[in-house]
Amino acid sequence: MGVSVLIRFALIFSAITALVCTLTYKILKKRLALGARGNRNLRWFLTISGLLMVWGPVANRVLGTSATSLGDYILQWTQFSLLGWIGSVFIVFLFLEVLGVLSRPFDAKKRIFLANGLTSGLARGIVAGTTASSLFGMFEANAGPEVHGIAIGLGKLPASFEGYRIGQISDVHVGPLIHRDYLENVVERLNALDLDAVFITGDLVDGTVDQLREQVEPLRRIKARDGIYFCTGNHEYYSGVHEWIAHLESMNIHVFKNSNHLITRASKTGEEHLLFAGVFDHHASRYEPSHESRPDLAAAHEKPDLCKILLAHNPFSIDEAAKAGFDLQVSGHTHAGQFYPYVFIVKAVLKHSEGHYRINDRTQLYVNRGTGYWGPPNRLGKRSEITLFTLRRG
Numbered sequence: 552m553g554v555s556v557l558i559r560f561a562l563i564f565s566a567i568t569a570l571v572c573t574l575t576y577k578i579l580k581k582r583l584a585l586g587a588r589g590n591r592n593l594r595w596f597l598t599i600s601g602l603l604m605v606w607g608p609v610a611n612r613v614l615g616t617s618a619t620s621l622g623d624y625i626l627q628w629t630q631f632s633l634l635g636w637i638g639s640v641f642i643v644f645l646f647l648e649v650l651g652v653l654s655r656p657f658d659a660k661k662r663i664f665l666a667n668g669l670t671s672g673l674a675r676g677i678v679a680g681t682t683a684s685s686l687f688g689m690f691e692a693n694a695g696p697e698v699h700g701i702a703i704g705l706g707k708l709p710a711s712f713e714g715y716r717i718g719q720i721s722d723v724h725v726g727p728l729i730h731r732d733y734l735e736n737v738v739e740r741l742n743a744l745d746l747d748a749v750f751i752t753g754d755l756v757d758g759t760v761d762q763l764r765e766q767v768e769p770l771r772r773i774k775a776r777d778g779i780y781f782c783t784g785n786h787e788y789y790s791g792v793h794e795w796i797a798h799l800e801s802m803n804i805h806v807f808k809n810s811n812h813l814i815t816r817a818s819k820t821g822e823e824h825l826l827f828a829g830v831f832d833h834h835a836s837r838y839e840p841s842h843e844s845r846p847d848l849a850a851a852h853e854k855p856d857l858c859k860i861l862l863a864h865n866p867f868s869i870d871e872a873a874k875a876g877f878d879l880q881v882s883g884h885t886h887a888g889q890f891y892p893y894v895f896i897v898k899a900v901l902k903h904s905e906g907h908y909r910i911n912d913r914t915q916l917y918v919n920r921g922t923g924y925w926g927p928p929n930r931l932g933k934r935s936e937i938t939l940f941t942l943r944r945g
Contacts (some may be wrong), residue, residue, distance in 0.1 A: 582753025627727035635927025688931030697752025709823035722921035753784020753864030782829035833865035
């Protein structure tokens, strides 16, 4: 990540953190009725939390702290846990504040709950409930991914590829909190699936090659008959994308760069083919001008009328992928909201947030929930996922 990008990130993140912590303090001061001493303690708690939430990611990005440092792990775990908890409390109470404003046109009896009923005891219960749900979300996050199997029917799939098995992982985010042991578990689960190919659809890492070289070593042990394929996600551009591309290629992982690779199978009538392709992240050109995402280039091949599968980190690529004639796009990026209450926001904002979608008569999209997590160690209600695709004809 360039210096200017780091500075911009630090300033924007600091401003957002300060705003959220300030508003959270004002809302909780109003709702919890803590008294002078309690309000002072709350103010100090949110102030210190805000400073930690800013310092944690800046220290990781700017100072390049070691992924194996216990002190850095404690710092990162603390700041990300606070980020998740404060963010959840803020969203829940902000939603209730908005409802209170919207209730004003109604008579006093109908708005009494939102206007007055959330003070003291009930509000404290909401805070306690949010805390308990955050702890359970941590348990779900640390439990690792579950395998989600789905059969995908493709009209152009050659007969020799019937039953072809592909494992997809996405958004692992090896870095401050997710280390080698987590990735080893992912690799073991992949290898148990007897796969023809493995797709890694971006956001594999949160840190530089120097920081995470040893942490990603388990990827060398992935077993797949036709290889491992990778496309960049937005977080690779925060972590030194060129170095990561070179390092992954040195690990015999095929990195797509608006390019494709032909898989060949023998059949009774000769050879049959399946095209794998991949693009740079949808917003990659913001960080590296030469990395414009081009599904049309990725689809180009001298052999006509192929069945084509695209790796694209961001589901936003689907419109261009459909125009380029892809049969299936596999993506990630959204984390399906990662944990409640953020799940509601992601579903409201994004057209394709998780799972399987039919885009038109030919093109389909699958959005993986994320194999790891980013930021808060929380996957409340949205367990991380390894996707197992079984390709079928039709």
